[in-house]
Amino acid sequence: MTQEYTSADARVQKLNTHGLDAPQLVELYYKMALSRAIDDRMWVLNRQGKIPFIVSGQGHEAAQVGSAYALRPGEDWVLPYYRDLGVVLTLGMTPREVMLDAFARAEGPSSGGRQMPAHYSSRRLNVVTASSPVATQLPQATGVALASKYKGERAVTVCYFGDGATSKGDFHEALSFAALHKLPSIFLCENNGWAISVPVAKQMPVAHVVDRASAYNMPGVLLDGTDVLAVYAATRSAVERARAGEGPTLIEARLYRLTPHTSDDDDRRYRPEAERAEARQHDPLPRYERALRAAGVLNDALVAEIRDRVAREIADAEQVAEASPPPRPEEATLHVYHE
């Protein structure tokens, strides 16, 4: 595949790839396409009655994939929230793992059928088990980073959350402590403008989440969260800063949730159609595809190949997950305490 891009080098340069080569650029596209396709498929499985509840995050792919791509999976620490499918896929969770979780199977890596879908966890990848209350992971991320610093490890901790989470006290206490101790951490807000039905204008008396960064004496980086390469570059800089012992960074990736909050939500009740239509014009996936095509990195054949690969992986994952056994009722009392 590398051969194909050699002739396109000049155009790749015009794209400002932040040092990424063509296979890496394509890998980003593949992860975004995979995340989108799995999310799409979850809706179908939900409407078929196979998965009683799903969380959706279409429109978040660039922010999730771009930021996670700047990390060292299994060495750096990640505390995701329930919309971060693109994050965990980029770190190395497989479609099979995601589907096993969604079908609440015993082999599901995140919880073995205990949690709702999208409450990701992977010890292998240092993805910390996530819960449903918003923002609780922020002070925990501070503690994870504190432990890394205490142990003299070079790991960086990235904590993901939505705009709604910044309204909670957890946000303040976490950023304050992390900044006081110059911890190697990144707080990354996926600001999609809506905490379910409550718009940011009713949540925050400031225009941007990063306006708050100065209160913690840390850099605040405001990004177009639909630009995967911009997110990658900003996260990489924050990672370098953290590894150098210079402390935490607050990143705000502005984007739009193209789908309802969950399978139980109807966003037509609170978001005007005109706004949703406008947002679809900034869908990060076709945007990135257009850029890569213009740069000569992608062409029809390669796009078809990637779509085919994604479709095969999802079909395989679904088949494996459906055939996989559910947890046994007698396991309900396991793991309340250490045994």
Next chain:
Amino acid sequence: MKSGENAVAVKTIVESVRDSLGDEMRRDWRVIVLGEDVGVHGGVFRATDGLQAEFGADRVIDTPIAELGIVGTAIGSALNGLRPVAEIQFADYIFPAMDQIVNEAAKIRYRSNGAWSCPLVIRAPYGAGVHGALYHSQSVEAFFLHVPGLKIVTPSTPYDAKGLLKAAIRDEDPVLYFEHKRIYRRIRGEVPDDDYVIPIGQAEVKREGRHVSVITYGAMVHQALEAAEALAADAVSVEVVDLRSLLPWDRETVAASVAKTNKVIVCHEDSKTGGVGAEVAAFIAEELFEDLDGPILRVAALDTPVSFSPQLEEAVIPSTRHIVDAVRRLAAY
């Protein structure tokens, strides 16, 4: 007990807590201490006195006065391999951290199907009798008794304080370690130097008796012992069972005591409704009904906040007199 030339040290409860924290920090580099005023100050009750001087400011951490942050940060450090001991300065202030304790620490193992664990200790002074009024007097244990995934211990002696704290720090799950502040310095006792632990979930009969069992914990153990002493003069023999652990609690020791005396009082300083006593009494009623020769009585605080005025405080908190009266009433059955 060691021989005479190696006299066993006599300590207060708060000294025993501090020394045991130091022991564990010397034994295990993963143990850190964090909380408000725990460092330079050494804690408002001196429970961490000298630790920062010995172990440094990156191991004994003065935090902002922000309880959910203290507990949340401690949880994160536990997830990344440390053994944090977080101090909440007064148990009355633990409520901002309720979400982190109940939704996070207690559920991390379960919700990850055993992949993650949260070996965390939260120490908090609790209880009345120090003119602390509404916000320095509360007993909070019952709020947490209902939460699967947590453990709760509360020592009544310097000896138990050491054994339970070491057990808590070495435990693989989150443990709430509640220290009754009224007996921090009032109770002194022998604390051997050797490295012992008291298994969580193990009660102790603090005084043997034949007629009535008083099941209790924390500062009320000493009230119950006082009551037992007073009643002995009237030939009423009281057995005092110190639960020591509230979650899990020692049903076997309670059952053995009830089988012996056939009469039981559950006593705590916490208010009566929905307290530990309700749970213990329900267990006895369900499982030990045939052993009973009288009603299960509860001696507990009134369902009322605790006031600053000594007259109002004493009107609410149970005293030795209340236990004596209850024993007499039950013994007469």
